[in-house]
Amino acid sequence: MFESTDLAAVWLTLKLAAVTTTLLLVIGTPLAWWLARTRSWWKGPAGAVVALPIVLPPTVIGFYLLVAMGPNGPVGQFTQALGLGLLPFTFAGLVVASVFYSLPFVVQPLQNAFEAIGERPLEAAATLRASPLDAFFSVVVPLARPGYLTASVLGFAHTVGEFGVVLMIGGNIPDQTRVVSVQIYDHVEAMEYAQAHGLAAGMVVFSFLVLLALYTLNPTGRRK
Amino acid sequence: MHPLAKKLLPLALLFAGHATWADEVQVAVAANFTAPMQKIAAEFEKDTGHKAQLSFGGTGKFYAQIRNGAPFQVLLAADDETPAKLEKEAMTQPGSRFTYAIGKLVLWSTKPGYVDDQGEVLRKGDFNKLALANPKLAPYGLAAMESITRLGVLSAVESKFVQGENIAQTYQFVSTGNAELGFVALSQVMKDGRIASGSAWIVPASLHTPIRQDAVVLANGKGNAAAGALMKYLKGDKARAIIKGYGYDL
Secondary structure, three states: OOOHHHHHHHHHHHHHHHHHHHHHHHHHHHHHHHHHHOOOOOHHHHHHHHHHHHHOOHHHHHHHHHHHHOOOOHHHHHHHHOOOOOOOOOHHHHHHHHHHHHHHHHHHHHHHHHHHHOOHHHHHHHHOOOOHHHHHHHHHHHHOHHHHHHHHHHHHHHHHOOOHHHHHHHOOOOOOOOOHHHHHHHHHHOOOHHHHHHHHHHHHHHHHHHHHHHHHHOOOOOOO | OOHHHHHHHHHHHHHHHHOOOOOEEEEEEEHHHHHHHHHHHHHHHHHHOOEEEEEEEOHHHHHHHHHOOOOOOEEEOOOOHHHHHHHHOOOEOOOOOEEEEEEOEEEEEOOOOOOOOOOOHHHHOOOOOEEEEOOOOOHHHHHHHHHHHHHOOHHHHHHHEEEEOOHHHHHHHHHOOOOOEEEEEHHHHEEOOEEOOOEEEEOOHHHOOOEEEEEEEEHHHOOOHHHHHHHHHHHOHHHHHHHHHOOOEO
């Protein structure tokens, strides 16, 4: 029932979501930590920028990314100066876009988890002569595990569900930028409804199972 | 009934039947016909008093929406297959279908002097990407694919393909400079009978199947005076002049 192009799209989507989630956890951890603990004036603006992709339509993000990453855009000039070429129509470009697009879904659960932990466990760790880095990995990370679970699942699932941004900067290249959501769209447009149903139903089942796992493993959601 | 009313009633019915009153028509317009249709609709509204509500997009998407009860009364498709298919499925008003424009394909770059008037730039292959509309979905994409194949450069340029889901998106890829070269609709880059910016090669019609764009009144539009008036207007001199001004054949 699935064509080889469908399976290629599924594989590419999983790869994109995995790379994006990994990068987001690496970038999101210090960012969320800073947001959770800073008293700086910048906390408000930074938090707002992180949350932007939740409210902006994907067309706005896709359009600005296309322009910014193009040959005349600031990002495009930067990547060209580094000898990397242009990002649109490449897998790397999709990763950059997805990291921005799914950022709040990773940062916000982590930030909530860090805020819930508070100062006291760290103070206790400090009295035991733990270095701040040691304290972070042996005290904060284990305490924030539900936050990390939520962040990973939401970051991954949100990237799998991405469509508008990929459509606008992807260029529909097999094995590079043709993800499942775009493939479904093409099937529908080409009136190949049977193939569209196969992939679309798969997406519904996948999304349900992911969220079910999240709510079962993490019944309280965020920690109070 | 008052005797006078009795005399006036047929007269009133005559006017009602004639529908000289302003009506509104919902039109689904192929993406490549966006600019000319906006102009035509403005003139149409001025001349007839009817109102035309325009929606722009890919013809395949419109097909799916129409099959699922979209409120469009007229479809201006990017091809002749979709209207014919809808006709076969009894989703149209029989006998209303006609070709309103024949599209022209153009190889375009935003860089002035880059595209030569023979399309040799395709053979040189020193461009980063070649944008075209998805040949599976868009008639302009199919025409581009046929031209590339007939020129014998398919294997040379295939690795540089980037595909837009319709011709509007393909234009976007080229106009933002992300693709140095692309096959778009002449109507998108033509203004007042000239290529408005960059450089272009009008692909000879002999290289691909003609892009016949058909219009049809949908089943929804039966009895809508504005729908009939719009079809008539599209065949009129004023509309045809606008359509030609954007580089379409008729």
